[in-house]
Amino acid sequence: MNKRLESEAILQALVLEAENNGSEVRLATLSRLKEACDDVLSGEALKLARELGWRKDWFMPNRPLVVRSVHEYRKMRHNRSPRTEPTGPTRDTIAHDHGLSSYVKARESERMAVNRPPRPRSGTRARRSDDIIAEKLDFTDQAIVRTELIEGRLAKLKFDTLAAFFHRLSGIDLGNRESFSFEDVASSIRGQISTDDREALARLAVRLYDNELLVTMGLINEAGRIRTDYGDAVLVKTDELRVLVRLAGLDAQSNTVG
Incomplete structure (x- = not known):
């Protein structure tokens, strides 16, 4: 599967599961999660933060998309419209939900793939590490290991x-x-x-x-x-x-x- 479509596949599976279970709450959560990721990555979250005088740290260009980014975005939206905008999905909710966290990780991996610099020359340690990760791990584990390596x-x-x-x-x-x-x-x-x-x-x-x-x-x-x-x-x-x-x-x- 094309990695650019990985997040779509994850979301599609989560939506189908929620529909089969008749869970309107879950569907709304998934919709807000996708919206949060879309707005953070597109720069709309940063634009809104500037308009509201909200803390911009989690929405800066080229900043990795993490669970906290979604959490802060939803908190900002709720603060602006508390009667119509729920706070969730929160950081804790996503962290303890494999489906939601996998979606966020996939969106970040896709962002990195687009912005990734040219691969190192063959034979370098970074190239060998990347090849080993790609060969030995599945997609979700690759994202985790690459995150640790970058850190x-x-x-x-x-x-x-x-x-x-x-x-x-x-x-x-x-x-x-x-x-x-x-x-x-x-x-x-x-x-x-x-x-x-x-x-x-x-x-x-x-x-x-x-x-x-x-x-x-x-x-x-x-x-x-x-x-x-x-x-x-x-x-x-x-x-x-x-x-x-x-x-x-x-x-x-x-x-x-x-």
Whole structure:
């Protein structure tokens, strides 16, 4: 089956099941789920969020379509018209319903297929991983494994970036430490920071509080911690970001940051 039609096949099967069971509630849920996915992927959800002054993080262009995206869209629609727009399907409902979650995953896989960059040259590790996934797993499992791979590669990239930054700043090699805390790093470089270095740290700290920038890289600042929105892996913990802000000479509790 063409992967572009996978979500349609899943939805068709779910609708047929609901019709056979005579469940109008289930049919309405499926309709709202499809509408939510359509509007998030088309940009209509982002447009509505801007009109309503609603939080836009989950609807930004090129952001992965996840269960939370649908949840936030339905919450936004309900907030606008509480008497006519139900809140569901909610995040918990979808997460505990194999049919609904499979549909969302299929829609995201189709989005990725359209936006996927050219495949790596034959022989590269990324190409071998992709071939193994395609050969050994069914469609649903492929989406799960690819999600985990993307999350892991993104986390490694961000760690390598931060490690290189601190190595250049203070000579500390985070890659050679089995464990470390940002307080350790702070104590090692405090006193070595020049005015220019502090300004560079300040610019980094400000970017780490800029959610519109972070979401374009698959990240989000949630309550002062930097995490991936795709799998909820934490890249920078709250106390670690607090240390960075302090080193930069900023005040996270004021309007100086964020």
